[in-house]
Amino acid sequence: MVATLSADALRHLRHNQGMTTTPTTPVDIDWSTLGFSYIRTDLRYLSRWKDGAWDAGTLTEDNVLHISEGSTALHYGQQCFEGLKAYRTKDGSIHIFRPDQNAARMRRSCRRLLMPEISDEQFIGAVKQVVQANERFIPPYGTGGSLYIRPYVIGVGDNIGVRSAPEFLFGVFCLPVGPYFKGGLTPQNFIVSDYDRAAPNGTGAAKVGGNYAASLMPGQQAKQTVIEGRHFADAIYLDPETHTKIEEVGAANFYAVTRDGRFVTPRSPSILASITKYSLLYLAEHRLNMPVEEGDVYIDRLDGYTEAGACGTAAVITPIGGIQYGDEFHVFYSETEAGPVTRRLYDELVGIQYGDVEAPEGWIVKI
Known part of the structure; x- marks a missing residue:
């Protein structure tokens, strides 16, 4: 089961990882010039599939994956991903837009590439954890920005033949973004x-x-x-x-x-x-x-x-x-x-x- 972290659990996690920030610590970002490029945020989610099941997953500060040189994602393209967004509303609350639809589409992609599927519960739970843990990176209401969320599944483990991987990683990270095409609603x-x-x-x-x-x-x-x-x-x-x-x-x-x-x-x-x-x-x-x-x-x-x-x-x-x-x-x-x-x-x-x-x-x- 993957659920949204409590405030105490999130503080404990940050303390264990030696982090000095909190979800409300200000970030040094000019929201008015925010584009669509990678910005490292505080925490991301990782879960491993091994021996026929996904583990419960965890949040980590490390933004670098450590995988086998024989991973099928590297050699045979056995991987898929998703993209969705979270938004800050006028009253300060946080909205995630239609994550169940992204979860369903990721399952279809996983089936097509012979990868283990992610349940709605795990997918949406992981997304919630990542958004909550990186709340300080959600652009303020009125700036036109949003928090872009990138879930992915990749085949990993020691392998060399053209076959499905022995193990898989399911990850979710996020970053604040502005418009993908500059100019907003400009043709x-x-x-x-x-x-x-x-x-x-x-x-x-x-x-x-x-x-x-x-x-x-x-x-x-x-x-x-x-x-x-x-x-x-x-x-x-x-x-x-x-x-x-x-x-x-x-x-x-x-x-x-x-x-x-x-x-x-x-x-x-x-x-x-x-x-x-x-x-x-x-x-x-x-x-x-x-x-x-x-x-x-x-x-x-x-x-x-x-x-x-x-x-x-x-x-x-x-x-x-x-x-x-x-x-x-x-x-x-x-x-x-x-x-x-x-x-x-x-x-x-x-x-x-x-x-x-x-x-x-x-x-x-x-x-």
């Missing part, structure tokens, strides 16, 4: 890549490192490309089977608004099921009263959409100003302003996360 331009993010029947639907490794070069090429003075934030990936339909936008999901007012997101077995995307589908239908659908978004039919965007835990919602496809550049609503549907969805989603808008049942876990 970004993207360019269609010739590369595939994932194979048609591969691991595209799992949140595994190999998918992101495959995106590094096309992402870099997109950011280095300049066409008629335009710069691009990242690459857009088409479906790997026909190269005719939009699948993902960099490390985020894609959405669009049709001319007749429907909210559309791509459907494909090689797309990672974004928790943010499914939250937006729900909000578009139930809060904005829009028809919603998951379906094909053909790259040569962009004229049928009035708005488009990228969405995900890190990106939240990033409006897409335009898409470069070959020699053609298609502008959606504007290259400088977010469209009205995008702005309403952003205000609704972010309002829920920061506690300013009533959340659908079960979306918020409070600490």
Whole structure:
């Protein structure tokens, strides 16, 4: 069983590790300039799977993993991860956004890579412990920042053959972050890549490192490309089977608004099921009263959409100003302003996360 630590237990842990900080000790961070980069926080969670079971796990100050040189995570990519956030609300409380959905997606990723699954109880309990232990790093309400939480599972232990690992580590760490794309709700331009993010029947639907490794070069090429003075934030990936339909936008999901007012997101077995995307589908239908659908978004039919965007835990919602496809550049609503549907969805989603808008049942876990 993994539960939130009591205040006494947390003080005892910090004392045993020789730490002089407390969860309320101020940190030397300029919240107004906070970006999306690694910042070491106080404590992180680690649990080991061995002999058929996960142990209870522990919090540790050590941010360096000590694993075998034969670990399957190093040689064969046997690993997966998640990303979710905690938010400081106006009244000073802490909200974690939909951690049960991240737990469920991590189990799907673990099954795909033959790794032992993490229960909701252990996953959410570990996340709560890490957030509570690093409370001083949660950006204050009103700064636009949040506490990014990164759970992961990796195959470890002495091994050399292509097989599932003899042991596994489940870890959770966190860090304060600002916007993933600079400028907040400012439209970004993207360019269609010739590369595939994932194979048609591969691991595209799992949140595994190999998918992101495959995106590094096309992402870099997109950011280095300049066409008629335009710069691009990242690459857009088409479906790997026909190269005719939009699948993902960099490390985020894609959405669009049709001319007749429907909210559309791509459907494909090689797309990672974004928790943010499914939250937006729900909000578009139930809060904005829009028809919603998951379906094909053909790259040569962009004229049928009035708005488009990228969405995900890190990106939240990033409006897409335009898409470069070959020699053609298609502008959606504007290259400088977010469209009205995008702005309403952003205000609704972010309002829920920061506690300013009533959340659908079960979306918020409070600490």
